[in-house]
Amino acid sequence: MDEAGTERMDTNTVLQLNSVSKNFGGLQAVCDVQMRVTHGQRHGLIGTNGAGKTTLFNLIAGDLPVSTGTIVLFGTDVTTMPVHKRTRLGLRRTYQTPALFNGLTVRENLYLALLGNDPPMRHLSCWKSAFKDTEKLNLVQSTAETVELSRRLDDKVGDLSHGERKQLEIGMVLSTNPRLLLLDEPAAGLSVHEREVMKDLLRSIASDITLFIIEHDMDMVIHLADRITVMYDGVVLAEGDPKQIQADPDVQRVYLGEAINGTGA
Amino acid sequence: MNAESVSRRSMLLLALLLAAVIPWIVPNFYTFLLTKVLFLSLASASLILLAGYGGMLSLAQVAFYGVSGYIVAYLALRTGVSFLPTVILAILGATITGALFAFIAVRTSGLYFLMMTLALGQIAFFGAFQWARITGGYDGMVGIPAPVVFGQVMASGKAAYYFTLVPVLAGFYWLHRMVRSPFGVALQGIRDGDVRMAALGFNVKVHRFLAIVFSAMIAGAAGVLSTYFYGMMSPQLVSLGAAVTLLFISLLGGIARFEGALIGALVFVLLEDYASVFTARYNTIIGLFFILVVLFFPKGIAEIFRRKKRAVL
Ligand SMILES: Nc1ncnc2c1ncn2[C@@H]1O[C@H](COP(=O)(O)OP(=O)(O)OP(=O)(O)O)[C@@H](O)[C@H]1O
Ligand SMILES: [Mg+2]
Numbered sequence: 202m203d204e205a206g207t208e209r210m211d212t213n214t215v216l217q218l219n220s221v222s223k224n225f226g227g228l229q230a231v232c233d234v235q236m237r238v239t240h241g242q243r244h245g246l247i248g249t250n251g252a253g254k255t256t257l258f259n260l261i262a263g264d265l266p267v268s269t270g271t272i273v274l275f276g277t278d279v280t281t282m283p284v285h286k287r288t289r290l291g292l293r294r295t296y297q298t299p300a301l302f303n304g305l306t307v308r309e310n311l312y313l314a315l316l317g318n319d320p321p322m323r324h325l326s327c328w329k330s331a332f333k334d335t336e337k338l339n340l341v342q343s344t345a346e347t348v349e350l351s352r353r354l355d356d357k358v359g360d361l362s363h364g365e366r367k368q369l370e371i372g373m374v375l376s377t378n379p380r381l382l383l384l385d386e387p388a389a390g391l392s393v394h395e396r397e398v399m400k401d402l403l404r405s406i407a408s409d410i411t412l413f414i415i416e417h418d419m420d421m422v423i424h425l426a427d428r429i430t431v432m433y434d435g436v437v438l439a440e441g442d443p444k445q446i447q448a449d450p451d452v453q454r455v456y457l458g459e460a461i462n463g464t465g466a
Numbered sequence: 467m468n469a470e471s472v473s474r475r476s477m478l479l480l481a482l483l484l485a486a487v488i489p490w491i492v493p494n495f496y497t498f499l500l501t502k503v504l505f506l507s508l509a510s511a512s513l514i515l516l517a518g519y520g521g522m523l524s525l526a527q528v529a530f531y532g533v534s535g536y537i538v539a540y541l542a543l544r545t546g547v548s549f550l551p552t553v554i555l556a557i558l559g560a561t562i563t564g565a566l567f568a569f570i571a572v573r574t575s576g577l578y579f580l581m582m583t584l585a586l587g588q589i590a591f592f593g594a595f596q597w598a599r600i601t602g603g604y605d606g607m608v609g610i611p612a613p614v615v616f617g618q619v620m621a622s623g624k625a626a627y628y629f630t631l632v633p634v635l636a637g638f639y640w641l642h643r644m645v646r647s648p649f650g651v652a653l654q655g656i657r658d659g660d661v662r663m664a665a666l667g668f669n670v671k672v673h674r675f676l677a678i679v680f681s682a683m684i685a686g687a688a689g690v691l692s693t694y695f696y697g698m699m700s701p702q703l704v705s706l707g708a709a710v711t712l713l714f715i716s717l718l719g720g721i722a723r724f725e726g727a728l729i730g731a732l733v734f735v736l737l738e739d740y741a742s743v744f745t746a747r748y749n750t751i752i753g754l755f756f757i758l759v760v761l762f763f764p765k766g767i768a769e770i771f772r773r774k775k776r777a778v779l
């Protein structure tokens with residue numbers, strides 16, 4: 202249904218993928234993916250294990266180069282742009298297994314997320330104490346409260362629980378006022394309680410921040426997303442609103458059937 | 467300011483006071499050993515900045531050390547260049563060497579980075595041998611006169627001690643500030659996750675580049691001090707053996723933090739002095755000691771003095 206909009210980029214489009222493919226040697230991990238994410242959307246990305254979801258995120262963020270196709274972010278062709286420059290456009294991501302700075306404290310991790318947003322010359326200041334940057338440290342404090350980590354600020358991140366690490370990761374990307382957030386399975390491996398905390402956290406994200414979320418927890422996707430893309434073996438199998446996706450026979454066959462039966466929902 | 471930081475501050479003041487008066491308390495021979503501890507600890511700190519804070523283990527520090535050392539030796543023996551420009555040119559030489567090296571090396575990390583540093587160290591070593599017209603080859607350069615600072619000849623043991631103490635303190639103070647600065651905290655972030663740092667908007671290559679350049683600068687300063695201290699410069703000081711000794715000192719004290727540099731250098735110099743009595747078993751004694759430390763204090767001797775985990779911020 203998006204065929205007509207492929208060439209035209211209206212200002213409402215945050216992310217546009219044009220025939221994006223990625224091969225690893227002989228393996229076609231992402232195959233000719235065509236899709237669009239619009240401003241303010243809660244866009245879910247689901248699919249079986251190995252469907253190519255994380256690879257697609259790696260392509261969008263620039264962690265991996267595309268094999269073919271182009272990626273347009275906020276109206277700019279970023280296909281060959283390095284990671285840190287895409288970040289500067291307002292893109293932030295989290296990882297399937299939280300990638301944090303284990304040797305540093307929660308405070309320092311949150312601080313670095315904010316520092317990354319500063320002009321590059323400020324990253325290289327090597328005399329002024331980071332500890333005296335009260336403006337940032339206040340923001341760190343309030344972010345920690347948002348993600349329920351204010352009591353852990355002085356603890357090393359290596360000592361956090363899995364759930365706390367997931368919360369911290371969200372805090373790190375949220376505090377920077379991103380325009381587009383890529384969240385790779387934010388609820389994976391969380392306990393029932395932590396899952397509720399995460400759900401509330403994601404729902405509380407300001408509506409002008411566009412979310413693109415990979416999530417296996419169907420319940421979560423259905424409640425959070427207003428649009429869902431289904432991937433299977435590297436290709437986009439279906440796209441639509443949650444109701445359409447739940448009703449789609451193809452999707453039921455390859456994905457929802459197993460998932461719904463599997464979780465007993 | 468809490469009680470802990472007050473007690474840390476008074477400890478530091480006490481240590482500084484002790485460092486200032488110790489040549490008047492201990493016999494001259496120990497002043498001589500302590501001077502050695504000072505510049506070795508600065509060299510070790512340059513490695514700790516890269517390895518402990520930046521995650522870049524390096525065997526190239528001796529190359530930077532060597533470049534500045536040879537510049538001092540050459541200028542002092544063969545030209546009439548005076549003290550201050552000599553020092554500036556020497557440190558500049560080490561810094562430029564660091565920048566040229568960093569330009570290539572930032573593309574690599576981990577084991578590959580280590581191999582590149584090994585290669586640079588070896589180039590410096592063989593360069594020192596081969597370029598005999600400038601470096602004096604195997605014999606090196608001897609008889610470098612004591613530096614003259616503000617009209618004072620820094621010849622006596624005490625003068626040499628203070629001549630070394632002041633720049634070493636300044637170096638450590640800068641390093642101390644650096645690892646608490648935005649640059650330093652980000653450097654530690656890169657150590658823990660370079661991909662993630664790029665995703666936060668940091669230019670990891672520029673950061674690594676600068677860390678290597680700073681480290682070369684500090685290693686260069688240590689090289690200047692060492693050359694004036696010994697009054698000579700020779701290829702042995704830039705050999706693989708010297709690189710390993712520096713690594714040994716840093717691991718001994720604890721490569722994760724700068725305290726390790728001071729403790730490592732102190733223990734090493736005392737150990738070396740003690741072991742040198744038993745010429746034949748010298749290496750065995752040092753090796754054995756190292757094994758014991760690694761077994762019981764894998765994070766280095768400095769770990770004993772750290773009661774509580776402390777954060778940078
Ligand atoms: N860097 C890589 N090198 C080689 N193959 C890779 C690489 N990254 C992913 N793959 C392969 O690409 C395919 C897609 O992997 P991807 O991680 O994108 O799947 P996914 O949809 O995120 O799955 P999951 O739900 O398990 O996270 C898999 O077969 C995987 O083994
Ligand atoms: Mg994945």
